[in-house]
Amino acid sequence: MRVSVIGCGHLGAPHAAAMAELGHEVIGVELDPGTVKRLNGGRGAFYEEGLDALLQKHTPTGRLRFTTDIAEAAEFADLHFICVGTPLREDGRGYDVSQVLGAVRSLAPLLSRPCTVVGKSTVTVGTVARLQQILAAEAPAAELVWNPEFLREGHAVADSLHPDRIVAGLASPAARHAIEEVYAPILARGTELVLTDPQTAEVLKSAANAFLATKISFINAIAEVCEATGADVGDVAYAIGLDERIGHAGMRPGIGFGGGCLPKDIAAFTHRIDELGAHQAAALLTAVQDINAERLEAAVRLVATAHAAPVDGARIAVLGASFKPGTSDVRSSPALRLAGRLHQDGARVVIHDPQALEAARARHPEYTYAATAEEAAAGARVVVLGTDWHDYTADPGLPAALARLVEQQVLVDVRNAVNTGAWTGEGWQVWQPGRPPRHPAP
Ligand SMILES: NC(=O)C1=CN([C@@H]2O[C@H](COP(=O)(O)OP(=O)(O)OC[C@H]3O[C@@H](n4cnc5c(N)ncnc54)[C@H](O)[C@@H]3O)[C@@H](O)[C@H]2O)C=CC1
Numbered sequence: 540m541r542v543s544v545i546g547c548g549h550l551g552a553p554h555a556a557a558m559a560e561l562g563h564e565v566i567g568v569e570l571d572p573g574t575v576k577r578l579n580g581g582r583g584a585f586y587e588e589g590l591d592a593l594l595q596k597h598t599p600t601g602r603l604r605f606t607t608d609i610a611e612a613a614e615f616a617d618l619h620f621i622c623v624g625t626p627l628r629e630d631g632r633g634y635d636v637s638q639v640l641g642a643v644r645s646l647a648p649l650l651s652r653p654c655t656v657v658g659k660s661t662v663t664v665g666t667v668a669r670l671q672q673i674l675a676a677e678a679p680a681a682e683l684v685w686n687p688e689f690l691r692e693g694h695a696v697a698d699s700l701h702p703d704r705i706v707a708g709l710a711s712p713a714a715r716h717a718i719e720e721v722y723a724p725i726l727a728r729g730t731e732l733v734l735t736d737p738q739t740a741e742v743l744k745s746a747a748n749a750f751l752a753t754k755i756s757f758i759n760a761i762a763e764v765c766e767a768t769g770a771d772v773g774d775v776a777y778a779i780g781l782d783e784r785i786g787h788a789g790m791r792p793g794i795g796f797g798g799g800c801l802p803k804d805i806a807a808f809t810h811r812i813d814e815l816g817a818h819q820a821a822a823l824l825t826a827v828q829d830i831n832a833e834r835l836e837a838a839v840r841l842v843a844t845a846h847a848a849p850v851d852g853a854r855i856a857v858l859g860a861s862f863k864p865g866t867s868d869v870r871s872s873p874a875l876r877l878a879g880r881l882h883q884d885g886a887r888v889v890i891h892d893p894q895a896l897e898a899a900r901a902r903h904p905e906y907t908y909a910a911t912a913e914e915a916a917a918g919a920r921v922v923v924l925g926t927d928w929h930d931y932t933a934d935p936g937l938p939a940a941l942a943r944l945v946e947q948q949v950l951v952d953v954r955n956a957v958n959t960g961a962w963t964g965e966g967w968q969v970w971q972p973g974r975p976p977r978h979p980a981p
């Protein structure tokens with residue numbers, strides 16, 4: 540099938556590559572010419588595990604190509620995925636859906652033959668109805684489908700090729716046929732296709748992210764209880780997660796959720812549902828956000844407690860800048876926010892990240908960065924594990940290597956991610972949210 544992917548950012552670039560991998564002929568449309576050039580050269584504009592390998596497999600054959608010209612995509616493809624951004628409005632009151640409206644407004648007049656427009660961006664409840672109006676007026680032969688995306692950054696390629704389910708909000712047999720065709724290789728493996736109406740598809744995407752955020756805030760609220768009682772949230776999360784109705788996935792306590800999606804999606808959804816009169820749901824999600832904000836404050840306090848003195852003037856190494864491992868995305872990164880708070884409090888913060896240094900430096904040129912974890916840790920009085928990259932959590936030599944360089948062996952693992960025994964065994968004190976501190980064996 541010939542498909543286009545409009546908007547080639549964190550969602551669109553992996554989606555375009557995955558569509559090529561599924562056997563389609565794909566044209567990606569992106570406003571930024573620099574990104575188009577890099578993608579055509581086989582490199583993403585950001586680090587995402589597995590993305591460059593697929594780009595390098597499919598761009599040389601011409602099966603996957605990128606352009607800034609939407610008319611080329613309109614001419615070429617029979618199905619158009621809309622993957623443009625929906626940032627939070629500047630006043631925080633809902634999404635700014637102007638990229639989605641803009642993309643569909645520029646595409647619609649160019650659609651002269653029957654085709655399918657498939658929305659994947661996460662939008663305010665009610666946006667699909669506005670897009671239906673635009674298409675009805677400008678491109679009556681086009682069918683609109685709402686096909687929300689559930690991929691996680693760091694797993695974007697794998698999630699695109701092996702999703703848990705495909706959701707399609709649609710209203711006609713022709714639209715259903717197009718979706719079944721474009722996802723045929725995935726559906727053939729038995730992946731469930733959930734068919735619904737476009738408005739329900741819109742709401743269920745926001746509900747999915749709201750649940751994921753609620754699960755994280757729930758266990759973080761229990762971390763607060765553990766801090767107040769001296770209990771251990773690690774044991775609590777493990778034991779309750781053995782109940783299969785609860786499960787372990789997505790329930791790691793720590794510094795709270797960040798990224799380009801959960802924080803803005805929960806904020807926008809909360810605002811919109813409150814406006815629509817769903818006040819109880821809005822109150823629940825407001826609490827989820829309040830708990831999340833408080834975990835950053837708790838992490839700042841934990842560093843001060845672990846340091847046992849004001850951080851003013853102290854050198855602090857922050858390992859990790861991206862909002863999670865597997866990506867160079869630093870949007871709403873908890874690690875960088877914590878680094879920023881410590882910097883504000885007068886600490887001499889030095890940040891390392893295996894993939895996100897360039898992105899972090901571009902966003903926060905005021906901080907100091909190091910090319911290696913060792914360089915960041917040299918002379919540090921506290922080492923903060925801010926992002927749970929395997930480079931930090933699965934390197935058996937790291938505790939000993941850093942021990943030789945620091946001024947004081949204090950690790951604050953705000954992700955609850957390290958094997959504490961491996962660090963205490965090398966003489967480190969380990970401090971984690973919601974857990975009693977671990978000290979080295981005497
Ligand atoms: N990042 C993620 O993991 C996921 C994102 N989403 C949703 O997908 C949407 C996109 O998110 P991201 O990819 O993270 O945003 P992003 O900001 O990384 O990418 C959006 C891209 O669209 C481009 N763009 C904007 N208008 C355009 C136009 N008219 N023509 C061509 N390109 C255009 C921008 O230049 C940008 O590169 C959002 O609604 C987000 O909530 C959904 C699931 C996962």
Ligand SMILES: O=C(O)[C@H]1O[C@H](OP(=O)(O)OP(=O)(O)OC[C@H]2O[C@@H](n3ccc(=O)[nH]c3=O)[C@H](O)[C@@H]2O)[C@H](O)[C@@H](O)[C@@H]1O
Nearest residue numbers: 688689690691692789790791795796797798800801862863
């Ligand atoms: O709509 C979206 O854009 C996407 O948002 C999230 O994906 P993502 O933001 O990539 O990352 P998550 O893995 O959900 O992590 C979000 C944040 O929560 C944190 N987190 C995650 C899991 C956990 O147990 N504890 C925890 O603190 C992560 O470190 C990260 O900062 C959802 O997981 C995706 O299903 C969804 O498609």
